[in-house]
Amino acid sequence: MKSSTDETLLALARQKLEVALEKMRQFHIPATPENIMVWYHYEQGDIPKLNVEVDKIIGRSGSFSAELNSQLYQRYFAELDRKKLELLQGAIRQLIGHFSEHIKLLNDDLGDYEEVLTDCADSLQGELEPDDLTQLIQRLLRETLQAKDVSLCAREKIDALNQEVSQLRTSLQELERSALEDALTGIANRRAFDQIFKDQLALTENSPSGCCLLLIDIDNFKRFNDKYGHQSGDKVLRFVATMLKKMTKGQDFVSRYGGEEFAVILPATGYSGGMSLAKTLAVSIASSRLTIDAQKKLIDFVTVSVGVSWSRKGDTTETLFRRADASLYHAKETGRNRVVGQQDLERS
Numbered sequence: 263m264k265s266s267t268d269e270t271l272l273a274l275a276r277q278k279l280e281v282a283l284e285k286m287r288q289f290h291i292p293a294t295p296e297n298i299m300v301w302y303h304y305e306q307g308d309i310p311k312l313n314v315e316v317d318k319i320i321g322r323s324g325s326f327s328a329e330l331n332s333q334l335y336q337r338y339f340a341e342l343d344r345k346k347l348e349l350l351q352g353a354i355r356q357l358i359g360h361f362s363e364h365i366k367l368l369n370d371d372l373g374d375y376e377e378v379l380t381d382c383a384d385s386l387q388g389e390l391e392p393d394d395l396t397q398l399i400q401r402l403l404r405e406t407l408q409a410k411d412v413s414l415c416a417r418e419k420i421d422a423l424n425q426e427v428s429q430l431r432t433s434l435q436e437l438e439r440s441a442l443e444d445a446l447t448g449i450a451n452r453r454a455f456d457q458i459f460k461d462q463l464a465l466t467e468n469s470p471s472g473c474c475l476l477l478i479d480i481d482n483f484k485r486f487n488d489k490y491g492h493q494s495g496d497k498v499l500r501f502v503a504t505m506l507k508k509m510t511k512g513q514d515f516v517s518r519y520g521g522e523e524f525a526v527i528l529p530a531t532g533y534s535g536g537m538s539l540a541k542t543l544a545v546s547i548a549s550s551r552l553t554i555d556a557q558k559k560l561i562d563f564v565t566v567s568v569g570v571s572w573s574r575k576g577d578t579t580e581t582l583f584r585r586a587d588a589s590l591y592h593a594k595e596t597g598r599n600r601v602v603g604q605q606d607l608e609r610s
Contacts, residue, residue, distance in 0.1 A: 278305045289326040296335045297328065303338070312338055446496060447503035450517035455525050458515050459579050462527050472573035474536030475582055476526040477590040478506070478543070481565045481598040483522035490561055494554045498564055505547050509539070533572035533605065540568040540601045548599060565599035572604060 282301035283293065291297050303309050304316050312334065320326055442454035450458070459475075466473040480502060487495040499522065506516045506524060515527040528536050548565045569590025571582050585604045593602040 275302075278302055281305045291326065291328050291331050296339070297331045299339050300331055300334050309338060444503075444518040447500050447518050449503045449507060450515065452517065452520055455515070455517040455519060455527075456579075458517075459525075459527060459583075462515070462529055463573060463577065463579055463582065466529055466573060467575070467577075469530055471530050471532045471535075474528040474531045474533065474573070475571050475586045476528065476536060476540050476543075477519070477569045477583075477586045478502070478524040478526065478540075479567050479590055479594065480522040481567055481594070486561065486564075490554050494561060497552060497554065498561075501550070501552055501564065502547060502566065505550070506543065509543055509546060533570070533603065536570050536572060537601065537603050540570050540603075544568055544599065544601055567593040567598050568601040569593055570601065570603040 279298070279302060282298060282305045285301050285305070286293060286297060291301075300312070300316075304313055307313060315334065316326070319330060442450060442457075444451040462473055480498060483495065483498065486498050499518070502524060503516070503518060506526060510516055510526060510528075513529045515529075517525050519525040528539065531539075544566055548563060550564070552561050552564065553559055554561050567590060569586045569588070569592070571585035571589060573582050585607075589602040589604055589607060592607060593600050596602070
């Protein structure tokens with residue numbers, strides 16, 4: 263059983279070996295045990311004369327040849343120390359183990375490479391001569407290059423899959439958005455209103471200001487379709503939606519409730535605030551003029567009736583909506599183009 267000291271030495275040797283192999287790749291030096299020995303000790307720094315000589319060669323020419331590497335080996339390592347070879351062998355074994363751990367995290371396409379690593383690791387259990395170690399390293403390098411190509415291909419497949427997933431996610435988000443959006447006006451639809459209305463009422467239940475609900479109906483909308491055509495009716499709907507969006511802000515929620523009717527939720531807004539905004543909306547819409555064709559032909563004035571309700575403690579979406587709807591009905595029955603609030607009904 264190896265001691266902790268032996269394990270530490272092997273780990274350090276593996277680190278030095280990785281750096282040495284990178285330097286050898288940089289200078290295109292074959293990964294033979296003799297060549298590795300030179301660069302391993304260069305990184306180790308335990309032979310100062312070797313480091314001085316290597317640095318001088320690199321500093322002079324910026325390159326390093328296999329022939330020079332061989333000369334240095336003959337000069338410094340002709341009498342190969344078996345203990346150092348064993349240490350190098352152990353470092354390679356640890357390096358293989360390190361690779362194997364990463365391979366397990368990849369896909370099955372690299373299964374053959376994992377078998378090669380296992381086979382090489384088994385070979386390193388015994389004592390190897392330099393020639394044997396050379397063949398093993400060359401095999402490792404060859405198989406690693408092949409595995410790199412496979413890994414790159416697998417990575418490309420994963421990237422493509424991730425892109426497809428991202429596109430699907432985007433499509434799903436667009437689908438969800440379209441399911442909550444009115445196609446004609448671009449604002450929220452009835453389904454979105456039902457969701458937000460319930461949530462917003464729950465959020466403001468304990469708020470002193472509560473929330474307001476505005477129900478807005480375009481007066482005599484049918485006449486626009488009958489007199490100017492359905493495209494003009496669509497234009498009126500888009501115009502009102504735009505005005506509502508323009509004149510609300512922050513957390514205010516604007517939706518097309520259905521047909522020519524719109525709903526606006528005003529969070530943290532008292533009754534007087536809701537009435538004030540409703541009157542401003544009605545006046546702004548009535549004072550605007552629309553054209554219907556390239557000749558800029560004006561159409562009749564667009565007006566709206568508005569019903570306003572304000573939440574009370576214990577209100578449900580049904581009770582709050584019912585009061586706003588009753589207020590809207592009263593506004594239309596008493597002449598249209600006006601705003602009626604729940605307090606107006608309660609006083610009458």
